Amino acid sequence: xxxxxxxxxxxxxxxxxxxxxxxxxxxxxxxxxxxxxxxxxxxxxxxxxxxxxxxxxxxxxxxxxxxxxxxxxxxxxxxxxxxxxxxxxxxxxxxxxxxxxxxxxxxxxxxxxxxxxxxxxxxxxxxxxxxxxxxxxxxxxxxxxxxxxxxxxxxxxxxxxxxxxxxxxxxxxxxxxxxxx
Amino acid sequence: xxxxxxxxxxxxxxxxxxxxxxxxxxxxxxxxxxxxxxxxxxxxxxxxxxxxxxxxxxxxxxxxxxxxxxxxxxxxxxxxxxxxxxxxxxxxxxxxxxxxxxxxxxxxxxxxxxxxxxxxxxxxxxxxxxxxxxxxxxxxxxxxxxxxxxxxxxxxxxxxxxxxxxxxxxxxxxxxxxxxxxxxxxxxxxxxxxxxxxxxxxxxxxxxxxxxxxxxxxxxxxxxxxxxxxxxxxxxxxxxxxxxxxxxxxxxxxxxxxxxxxxxxxxxxxxxxxxxxxxxxxxxxxxxxxxxxxxxxxxxxxxxxx
Numbered sequence: 001x002x003x004x005x006x007x008x009x010x011x012x013x014x015x016x017x018x019x020x021x022x023x024x025x026x027x028x029x030x031x032x033x034x035x036x037x038x039x040x041x042x043x044x045x046x047x048x049x050x051x052x053x054x055x056x057x058x059x060x061x062x063x064x065x066x067x068x069x070x071x072x073x074x075x076x077x078x079x080x081x082x083x084x085x086x087x088x089x090x091x092x093x094x095x096x097x098x099x100x101x102x103x104x105x106x107x108x109x110x111x112x113x114x115x116x117x118x119x120x121x122x123x124x125x126x127x128x129x130x131x132x133x134x135x136x137x138x139x140x141x142x143x144x145x146x147x148x149x150x151x152x153x154x155x156x157x158x159x160x161x162x163x164x165x166x167x168x169x170x171x172x173x174x175x176x177x178x179x180x181x
Numbered sequence: 182x183x184x185x186x187x188x189x190x191x192x193x194x195x196x197x198x199x200x201x202x203x204x205x206x207x208x209x210x211x212x213x214x215x216x217x218x219x220x221x222x223x224x225x226x227x228x229x230x231x232x233x234x235x236x237x238x239x240x241x242x243x244x245x246x247x248x249x250x251x252x253x254x255x256x257x258x259x260x261x262x263x264x265x266x267x268x269x270x271x272x273x274x275x276x277x278x279x280x281x282x283x284x285x286x287x288x289x290x291x292x293x294x295x296x297x298x299x300x301x302x303x304x305x306x307x308x309x310x311x312x313x314x315x316x317x318x319x320x321x322x323x324x325x326x327x328x329x330x331x332x333x334x335x336x337x338x339x340x341x342x343x344x345x346x347x348x349x350x351x352x353x354x355x356x357x358x359x360x361x362x363x364x365x366x367x368x369x370x371x372x373x374x375x376x377x378x379x380x381x382x383x384x385x386x387x388x389x390x391x392x393x394x395x396x397x398x399x400x401x402x403x404x405x406x407x408x409x410x411x412x413x414x415x416x417x418x419x420x421x422x423x424x425x426x427x428x429x430x431x432x433x434x435x436x437x438x439x440x441x442x443x444x445x446x447x448x449x450x451x452x453x454x455x456x457x458x459x460x461x462x463x464x465x466x467x468x469x470x471x472x473x474x475x476x477x478x479x480x481x482x483x484x485x486x487x
Contacts, residue, residue, distance in 0.1 A: 072209070072217040072247075072477075085205040121214045 005161075005176045008152055014133065014162075014171035017149035018047075021131055022054035024147050025100060028129075032059050036094050036125075038066040040103040040115050041086040046164045047133060048102035066090035068101075073114035094123040100147070104162035106132040109143035134173055136160045149173075184296045185475055186305045187312045188350040193357050199318050200325055202474035203467065210246065210470060220249035223480050226279035228254040228270060228295075229306070230286040235441055235465065236306055236315075240283050243472035249480075252279055267291060268298050275299045281480055284308075302479040310405060313346040316440055317354035319471035320347075323464050324355070324395065327436060332359030335392055337383075339365040339421055340399035340448055341407040343372050347440045348399060352380055363389055366421065369410040386421050390430050398423055398439045398448045418447055428453045436460050 009017065026032050032055045039048030045067045052063040069086040101115055112130060119128060131147035136154045152175065154160060159176040163169060182195065209217055225244040229237050241251045252274060265273075271282060282299060284292040285306040292305035307313040324331050336355050342348045342364050352362045356379040363381045364371060371382065383389045390396075401407040401417065411417045418424070423437065428450065437449070437459040445451045453459065 069205070072219040074219075085202055087205065088208060117218065121217070122212060 005174050007172060008134075008160075008175050009150060009171075009173035011165070011171040014149070014173060017133065018050050019054050021147045021149060022051050022058060025051070025131065026055060026059055028146075029098060032061050032063050034097050036064050036066060036090070036092060036097050036099050038068050038090065038094075038099055038101050038115075038119065040101065040111060041067060041069045043104035043162055043164050043167065044068075044102045046166055047104055047162075048100075050165075051102060051131065064091040066092075066094075068115055068118055070111060070114040070118050073118045075110060075114065088118070088122075090122060094119070094125045096124070096126050098127050098129070099125040100129045100131050102131045104133050104164070105160050106130070106135045106143075106145050106148075107138055107160075109139045109141035112143050113141050133162050134160050182478060184292075184303045184305075185314050185479065186292050186296060186303065188314045188317045188353040188357075189312070191354075191357065193359075196318070196321060196354060196357055199471065199474045199478065200322050202477060203318070203322050203470040204326075206246075206470040206473040206477075207467065209473070210466075216246050216248060218248045219477060220244070220247040220480055223249045223280045224252055224278050225249045225281050225283065225476060226252040226254060226274040226277075227283045227306075228274065228285070230256050230267070230284075230291070231307065233285055233307070235468075236285065237283075239465070239468045240304075240306065240315075240472050240476075242469050243476055246469065247473055247476055249280075249476065252277060267295065271295045271298050275301060281476065304475060304479065307346055309346065310344045310349070310402075311346050312350045314350050315468070315472055315475055316347050317350035318475065319464060319468040320351055320397070320438065320440070321354045321358055322467045322471050323438065323460050324360075325358075326467065327460060327463070328394070330359070331355060334360040334394045335363065336360050336395040336397055337363045337365050337389055337393040338397045338399065339386060339423070341370045341401050341410065342366050342399070343370050343410065344402040344405040344407045345399050351397065352378065356380070360395075363393075365389060367411060370407065386427065387430075390427055391432065393431065394435055396423060396431065396435065396437045398437065398443070400440075400442065400444055400448060414447065422448055422450070423453050424450045425452050428456070431458075438464060440464070 029035050037048040037052050039045035048065050052065045055063050069088045071085045129146040132145050133149035135148045135151050161174045163172045165171045227237050227240050244251050281302045283304045283306045284295050287309055289309040289311040291308045292303055296303040338348050355362050363383050365383045365386050439461050443449050445454050
């Protein structure tokens with residue numbers, strides 16, 4: 001299938017969105033002293049680190065960043081081949097602290113459902129919020145984001161790709177036609 | 182991979198995949214709630230036709246930590262005493278809903294046979310003196326976690342090699358992962374045919390002692406005739422036991438391993454057994470994570486091929 005690719009956000013757009021997400025998190029929490037960011041593997045982790053760096057720049061606080069692999073919590077293991085597991089680690093105990101889950105794209109909501117299960121096994125957070133770079137719609141579960149970089153209406157046969165500085169080269173968001181591989 | 186029956190022929194990538202998964206499962210076992218829902222709804226049957234406590238418990242702990250249900254088959258209280266065959270037992274457990282079978286049997290090839298009879302994954306938990314693949318994986322995991330890698334390590338496996346499935350599967354895994362393996366035993370406790378084995382052989386423990394990074398001690402398998410391989414127990418202890426004097430001559434960074442159950446005062450002195458340089462309890466702890474990796478790989482991500 002010939003896939004056409006459209007740039008929806010370039011590196012500067014993503015950087016501005018990261019800064020806005022950081023400001024929104026600071027505003028809602030009246031600072032960021034107690035907030036813990038938890039990125040979902042793979043691309044949620046560098047995104048969480050970028051947001052934490054921006055919060056550090058604006059507020060002068062070091063926000064702890066954890067990483068979460070939800071491979072063991074998927075509800076579709078029997079339907080797809082699980083690959084290797086990535087690391088799950090939290091630098092601090094999340095119990096009684098506000099947690100912001102960070103992922104690149106919010107789609108069906110199943111990844112977030114799995115992440116919520118995983119997080120509740122790791123501690124009892126005071127509250128859990130969700131930050132995503134792209135909300136592309138098509139939810140299959142009652143899950144909504146608290147912080148959104150950009151809403152991008154898509155059709156089901158499109159793919160949304162967030163490229164991450166350090167992992168894929170430069171920051172950017174692309175929409176591609178054609179089925180998920 | 183459909184079954185785990187033997188280490189023989191397994192590639193370095195396949196072995197390292199198990200070790201990488203097991204590393205993550207060790208993290209799960211460290212959590213306040215050491216349990217994940219991954220295999221919820223799956224049933225793991227353990228069929229142990231030979232007495233075993235630690236291996237069966239380790240598999241069952243691994244299955245439960247992944248939220249699988251466990252069917253335990255214990256021959257002492259079962260129809261084996263009424264003459265039921267291995268095949269009928271396997272088919273019965275399958276009919277009860279077993280999604281994976283863990284088989285230990287005193288006959289070489291028992292797990293292979295079960296794998297031909299049932300349409301679910303089979304894990305060999307020890308067949309006679311042949312193979313014990315999950316022990317090899319957990320031992321490799323223990324060494325990799327302690328030393329960082331197995332490449333270049335010199336591992337000496339000491340004792341009743343002839344009757345040891347632990348030695349057979351272990352030496353294959355260690356050498357595939359880059360270690361140099363020396364078998365240390367009297368000729369009577371070595372296999373008659375070691376053609377093609379990637380090992381060196383030493384009949385005198387003291388000759389190689391100071392060159393080893395790892396001393397892997399085996400138990401004399403009296404139930405398999407291991408005690409006929411030497412004239413007397415004191416003679417064996419004198420020549421092949423890791424006593425305090427030999428322990429003192431090891432390299433300072435060398436470690437001691439044992440698959441258990443150990444006989445204090447025979448292959449290992451009580452002082453060595455309790456030393457901080459033995460990894461025996463690490464092996465037990467890592468065993469649960471290694472078996473979680475195996476169950477996960479076979480049940481949650483079978484992939485292609487056999």
